[in-house]
């Protein structure tokens with residue numbers, strides 16, 4: 001509840017008026033909607049975790065309290081702060097400046113030809129600051145999106161986040177047909193239409209004179225209130241009848257109930273969630289929709305493998321920062337940043353690895369894992385799947401036969417390069433698809449063996465750079481890097497050769513063994529002023545000889561020892 005209040009507060013502080021989803025559903029529906037609305041993607045927005053220590057990082061933070069001044073000040077957009085200070089703000093002019101600067105940056109060369117005198121960095125900085133002020137994001141997050149997308153696209157993304165997505169329903173085909181549901185709802189003055197040709201079960205609500213979360217059809221389990229993009233991971237998973245399937249982070253069950261309906265209540269569907277409170281909503285939804293093949297578990301997904309049989313398919317709809325659902329939860333604008341993307345990424349990698357390890361590569365019908373998030377951050381999406389490709393025997397597969405739209409996953413992002421097959425993953429955006437931001441990737445397990453290299457030397461796998469062997473010097477010259485702070489492009493450093501790397505390793509090894517401390521190099525000026533020059537020279541000569549001998553000894557020692565585990569460990573530490 002608190003979160004809804006906080007979200008409303010944040011919404012009311014953004015420049016555009018938004019019709020809150022709650023208004024559509026009516027007050028009576030609120031209690032029920034907690035089961036469903038957060039269902040698709042949100043992570044326990046309304047409830048505090050019962051077992052704090054097991055909660056994922058920051059995921060389930062209590063929302064900002066309306067009475068909390070600090071929270072309010074943070075949440076409030078800077079526009080309001082300035083208005084409160086009595087400063088006039090011309091919002092139209094500010095918006096125009098944003099459009100102009102974004103346009104300039106997207107056509108920078110032309111802008112310069114036409115007489116733009118400011119340095120690119122200055123224009124970018126100004127854009128970050130203006131977007132942060134106008135749309136109410138922290139500067140850090142505004143900058144992140146302005147770098148992730150092109151500046152013009154980022155502005156479209158910000159604008160789309162100021163509008164609510166259409167309210168959508170999923171017909172529960174275990175209990176109703178879409179056409180009969182449409183008729184029943186129309187009779188109750190709920191105006192609905194099919195969402196689009198890509199789904200046979202989705203309905204879009206245009207208008208309603210009754211709360212859609214409290215109709216007899218809703219209570220009877222004929223439909224689920226679920227965001228359209230939440231359908232996609234389940235369609236990609238394509239569960240079959242009689243399979244053994246796991247929904248690893250399932251509460252409150254938006255996707256579980258869809259999986260169960262596609263399995264037609266056959267086989268076994270394990271539905272797990274870490275949070276006990278959210279499992280209650282999961283159980284309630286499973287009952288309401290009439291599923292009889294579901295086993296609900298309340299465990300950490302990382303520990304499930306010890307308890308479950310080998311599986312045909314797993315859906316990991318991972319806990320995430322929610323950077324794709326800002327329209328629904330505007331607190332993300334100031335609550336999330338790079339640190340959150342990275343901490344979530346670590347948890348997501350662990351969960352995805354555990355998901356893969358539970359799937360049977362030899363399954364006659366399956367052997368698939370679908371990974372999804374409602375975040376658009378690269379760290380939580382491509383970087384997680386890329387890690388799985390490096391450490392497990394899996395490959396990305398297309399799911400266009402199930403869902404034939406979406407933007408391709410990224411194969412490169414700033415200085416990072418991902419496996420080329422990441423173009424088979426799909427991104428969904430509010431500004432492109434009028435849906436919540438989502439990422440979906442489908443993996444096929446190719447062997448039950450865990451790659452030796454991944455088991456033995458994970459640090460090396462982390463460092464693996466896809467396709468490095470194909471990088472010509474021309475290619476490397478064309479690679480550009482972006483500075484962390486201002487997003488200006490700089491040429492990437494020259495790639496190290498194997499020889500450079502060996503030299504660096506040796507230097508680090510020598511350093512680690514304390515060689516430098518024992519024989520510190522003499523300062524230049526000091527030696528030039530030394531009156532006992534000949535003696536010093538002789539000393540230096542003898543030291544030099546000793547040093548060469550040591551280096552030779554060390555080289556000789558290094559070669560055979562390299563094969564031992566102990567040295568490998570030292571090297572790994574140094575390489576990290």
Ligand SMILES: C[S@@+](CC[C@H](N)C(=O)[O-])C[C@H]1O[C@@H](n2cnc3c(N)ncnc32)[C@H](O)[C@@H]1O
Nearest residue numbers: 039040249250251252253254255274301317319
């Ligand atoms: C995006 S939500 C899932 C939404 C759900 N799939 C649906 O469609 O209704 C992510 C869920 O992951 C759960 N979670 C967080 N950490 C977890 C863990 N280590 N193991 C299992 N579940 C976890 C959260 O409690 C949250 O319910």
